[in-house]
Amino acid sequence: MVNYKDLGLVNTREMFAKAIKGGYAIPAFNFNNMEQMQAIIQAASETKSPVILQVSKGARQYANGTLLRYMAEGAVEYAKELGWEHPEIVLHLDHGDAFETCKSCIDLGFSSVMIDGSHLPYEENVALTKKVVEYAHQFDVTVEGELGVLAGVEDEVSSDHHTYTNPEEVIDFATRTGCDSLAISIGTSHGAYKFTPEQCHVDPQTGRLVPPPLAFDVLDAVMEKLPGFPIVLHGSSSVPQDEVDTINKYGGALKAAIGIPEEQLRKAAKSAVCKINIDSDSRLAMTAAVREVFATKPAEFDPRKYLGPARENMKKLYIHKIKNVLGSDGKAAN
Ligand code: G3H
Ligand code: 13P
Ligand code: ZN
Numbered sequence: 001m002v003n004y005k006d007l008g009l010v011n012t013r014e015m016f017a018k019a020i021k022g023g024y025a026i027p028a029f030n031f032n033n034m035e036q037m038q039a040i041i042q043a044a045s046e047t048k049s050p051v052i053l054q055v056s057k058g059a060r061q062y063a064n065g066t067l068l069r070y071m072a073e074g075a076v077e078y079a080k081e082l083g084w085e086h087p088e089i090v091l092h093l094d095h096g097d098a099f100e101t102c103k104s105c106i107d108l109g110f111s112s113v114m115i116d117g118s119h120l121p122y123e124e125n126v127a128l129t130k131k132v133v134e135y136a137h138q139f140d141v142t143v144e145g146e147l148g149v150l151a152g153v154e155d156e157v158s159s160d161h162h163t164y165t166n167p168e169e170v171i172d173f174a175t176r177t178g179c180d181s182l183a184i185s186i187g188t189s190h191g192a193y194k195f196t197p198e199q200c201h202v203d204p205q206t207g208r209l210v211p212p213p214l215a216f217d218v219l220d221a222v223m224e225k226l227p228g229f230p231i232v233l234h235g236s237s238s239v240p241q242d243e244v245d246t247i248n249k250y251g252g253a254l255k256a257a258i259g260i261p262e263e264q265l266r267k268a269a270k271s272a273v274c275k276i277n278i279d280s281d282s283r284l285a286m287t288a289a290v291r292e293v294f295a296t297k298p299a300e301f302d303p304r305k306y307l308g309p310a311r312e313n314m315k316k317l318y319i320h321k322i323k324n325v326l327g328s329d330g331k332a333a334n
Contacts, residue, residue, distance in 0.1 A: 027278060111141055238281060
């Protein structure tokens, strides 16, 4: 049993309280490998942004959960080496699917866990989330619950339909479970194909597809029921069209990949939404850079020559998100 505090990590409680008051959101970036982790920590250190490193089930299967946890411990020391004296880094389990998964991550040193009971009948979701909270709070680990179902298909996280969060349930859910934050469904979804072209209209100036707006009325109703309660948005990649274009230019085949427009996320970040989850955009940035090297320098075979540019491109993306979308730059202690 390791406590996250001994690893220099922090939980989300204070971070979220400050973010709600300050009208910004904390970036929650998924990581599966060293280059992603380095890019996240470099971006957060340079901008002095609090940051959440998230580990999904797919990441644990791909890279090994224990290894990722040690990388997060290393990330704290790395941030200090980069000149960030008091790093504010959370290690978070993304989409925990069972009590045992959450418990094993808490015991390993995670400072925050999500228990995703959103696909369960309401009472089962309440019971499971409450069980995780009771265990986690003994160690001051914070817990994210979820109400409402996101649409979209992405590896382990899949659903072909969505149900917006019912604002009538949130007080009961938050009170009975004791969760520290709540992920809600307002029209975001996982992956790079969040909307079909038929759901969008064409912007006459850019010729790009513009998706329908998020259900801000649902968010407003949730905030009215639970004033000041930390809200989380999953599926918040914007699917940058320049990265999609680069991928397609150099042999990729991404068709009509559509994300959440940044201005919608900017608006959400100013509200009680204090954690915004981004994974797909980082995948796109990495793939675009790797494809470009492979296509333009076919003789290159040193992985550092393509993973290095991939890391740079992800770092650029993370800094852009922090500064221009979430507004979390300069919000951490030096
Ligand atoms: O919420 C989904 C994240 O993007 C994680 O995806 O399970 O493929 O690692 P993954
Ligand atoms: P994206 O697929 O939009 O990046 O969402 C990631 C996410 O919600 C991780 O939990
Ligand atoms: Zn998610």
